[in-house]
Ligand SMILES: Nc1nc2c(ncn2[C@@H]2O[C@H](COP(=O)(O)OP(=O)(O)OP(=O)(O)O)[C@@H](O)[C@H]2O)c(=O)[nH]1
């Protein structure tokens with residue numbers, strides 16, 4: 484439970500989450516509101532499936548990035564240059580419409596003695612992705628979690644994503660991409676390091 488409180492200062496920790504039955508009832512209300520009959524054969528199991536899917540899609544609320552980032556390695560022969568994991572695919576949901584956000588994250592850091600297991604970087608992207616988000620918040624959260632736990636010389640995060648709330652409804656702009664970046668440490672203060680990150684992300688496609 485500690486892990487949740489650290490990364491998710493939410494009402495649910497205070498008030499307790501609704502039960503599975505309450506969540507399924509809420510889906511039945513939405514089905515009726517949309518104009519369908521939750522009792523018809525094709526929809527009878529849908530509330531259970533939706534709640535199960537939500538459990539998976541929003542599983543990031545029950546995980547703490549610092550638990551994942553705690554495992555580091557020091558034996559890297561003095562390696563202290565950029566480590567970049569790029570094109571990490573992710574799915575999230577925008578906090579305004581609860582519609583999917585689909586994209587890729589590029590995450591780099593400049594080690595200071597210690598390095599992370601590469602898979603842990605992708606795990607952190609998933610932890611923050613599997614919550615209701617804005618792209619800006621998610622970008623800053625990934626950078627902040629790595630900066631605080633690993634204390635490297637710098638962190639750079641770029642996210643490129645398409646927001647279904649802009650594609651499937653509202654302004655209806657399919658295919659538009661939103662880019663966000665967060666830089667800390669040397670990536671923020673040193674234009675050359677920032678440029679190197681950009682060219683590594685863009686350069687070898
Ligand atoms: N900055 C930011 N905005 C987002 C993100 N995801 C969705 N939005 C925007 O959130 C805004 C919400 O605007 P509102 O006017 O309150 O809601 P709306 O009437 O549904 O807006 P429209 O999408 O323009 O129809 C919209 O402009 C969305 O495009 C995000 O990750 N970051």
Ligand SMILES: [Zn+2]
Pocket residue numbers: 577578579580581582646648649
């Ligand atoms: Zn939205």
